[in-house]
Amino acid sequence: MNSAQQMPATEHVSAEVVVELESCATQDAHAVFSALRTSFSSDRAADDVPEEVAGPGSTVWTSTFDVSERKAAAEPRRLTAPVLVSLQGGYWAVDELCKGLESAFAVHILGTAAGDQEKEVELRLETR
Incomplete structure (x- = not known):
């Protein structure tokens, strides 16, 4: 197979991201996850509240x-305190x-760690 016949890049790219929230208020975890569910499909149901x-x-x-596939842009959400997120x-x-x-x-x-196929990003989210 020559390079012009290689599989499309989308078949090599994973579209899933694992999101972890630690040491934040339950309502802040819910705000982050519900905002993400507005934009993207999730492994959790919409009524699954942390x-x-x-x-x-x-x-x-x-x-x-x-x-x-992006569904819609999430509206701004209020947080009680900054939330640390790992992607x-x-x-x-x-x-x-x-x-x-x-x-x-x-x-x-806040930081990134890069691997061959994946990366991990540490974020701090705040109310806009």
């Missing part, structure tokens, strides 16, 4: 979003999810 778990340690909320997925997918967050929040990139 709940605090009793016990030692911090609560981590995780959801996976498919960014292959992990393919380069294109993580960039698309970041763009989706920008319609709802002020997004600050």
